[in-house]
Amino acid sequence: MSEQATKQVIEDRIYLGNVDYKATEEEVREFFKDLKVTEVDIPSKTFKLGKKTVDRHLGFAFVQFETKDDADKAIEKFNGEEFKGRNIYTKKAVPPPTEEEKQIKTEAYKAKKAEKKKKLAEKKAATNATKKKTEEKTTPEKESKDATEKVPEGTPSKDTIFITNLDYKVDVQTLSNLFKELKPKWIHVPTVRYPKRFQRGRAGGKPTHNKGIAFAKFSSEEAQKQAIAQFNGKDINGREIIIDIAINTK
Template sequence: MADPANAANAVPVVDGAVSTQAADEQPGHKVFTGNLAYTTTDEGLKAFFSPVADDVISAQVIFRGTRSAGYGFAAFKSAEAAQKAVELLNKKELDGRTLIVEVAKPTEEKQKEKKEKRAPKKRSSKKSKADDGTNGTADATTESKDTAAKSETTGDAKPKKKRNTRKAKKAKGEAKEGEAADTATTGGAAAPAAPAEPKPKKVKTPKAKPAKPVRPIGEAPEGEPSKTMLFVANLGFTVDDDALSELFTSAGIQVTSARVVRRRWGQPRRSKGYGFVDVGSEEEQKKALELLQGKEVGGREIAVKIAVNTQEHEAADGQAPAHNVPSLVAAAS
């Protein structure tokens, strides 16, 4: 005679997935066990039911292919034993998970619940249909009388007005304006309203920006020479802020900030070939002029000059001004 536990573990495979038919065909009263860990085995599930081991016939974890479905079933000898297992082991932990233990429902009951869920719900009619035409007429007459009496005494049974949509309200308002205008012109006699003409769309014209004044070549810029800022020109297009700062620090000059000016368009924004370096003091400024003027960087001889604080803002270059100071240009040498 075959062992029931071994028979329960021999689960048939259908299209690569383990069928749950074996769990449905197990003898005895079944208990559903949900929220199982994927590592839980049949032996582990059977050991979980050790408090009622004398009444356990078999325990089985349901698989989908080679992976656990996360639930299983245990068969018991009697309904009392199954109920006892539910009371003792529901909400207990196994393999780090709190399990759901409840009496399994018969297959017929589960199929019936599925059909009820899938079946569309029918809307209940407000008025019941009469068995014949005479009764139906009499019921309708009685109901109308009761409704009329109720409306006279309480006023609750008044028919609700349909809400107008926005389009209907707009059309109604335009029609009233047309009727009022026609009444005024015809001396009280209402004339058919003419269709309203569409309003012309307003076209926004862009405001003309004032032209930026161009300083002639060789003319000194107007402004006060900076005591800490230097203008560096003829930079290679590959030189960025860090490389510009490294150029000065490698010469032993202290750098407070260094920035390469870039174009407003393009991605990435391309360098314009010049930038500004703040060395923090007038002494460092003189030292940088002596050490770096005409130095070759990347095959180019750079030009270092004292920057001038002008009234123009660096926003014209598409960049926010550094340290909220006026824009800087090179002083004429």
């Protein structure tokens, strides 16, 4: 139900909507020059734009006529007509709201806003609960799968060790010096090639770096175990290496 249907209108005063923001009182009076206008009210509001204070119209106006007949003619003749590039609309004005009406409207707005906020919170809680339930259902399966994938299949080697957490600059010579007393039969440090765009300017012109892992084979199981006992946790270039028995996957 419209405001005019629930509140008594002012018979000789009209509301003018969709008014150009730069419209002046004189221009509104000129627009209704064939009718007897006694007052034009164009509400405005002060805005802060950076350091400037700007006073701008709100896009509507009130026009007071001398008689009810002139107000009726204004609505009939000018509703939908173009004024300063905009099609205005007209209707009978209503008295401004009382303080009590303003309070009721404000409270209704706050209640509506609170209800909307409550519904959003409930929706979010329901979504989180569903997500948590799904994670609880799928996580054990995923962890089981990950654990299976992380355990290599095969038999423990009796002469080879697997080294991880290597600094990327460590090479075969570095590890040969480390295990010198145990006389390893061979040492393998897997490498990866840098993309071409990263090769320029590399020290020594080397286009590769290690993958952070290595293998070392010894002449006996005793030497293998001694390498693990003596060097596991050894700091090389600021990183503590991890040494374990290698797994024969073949």
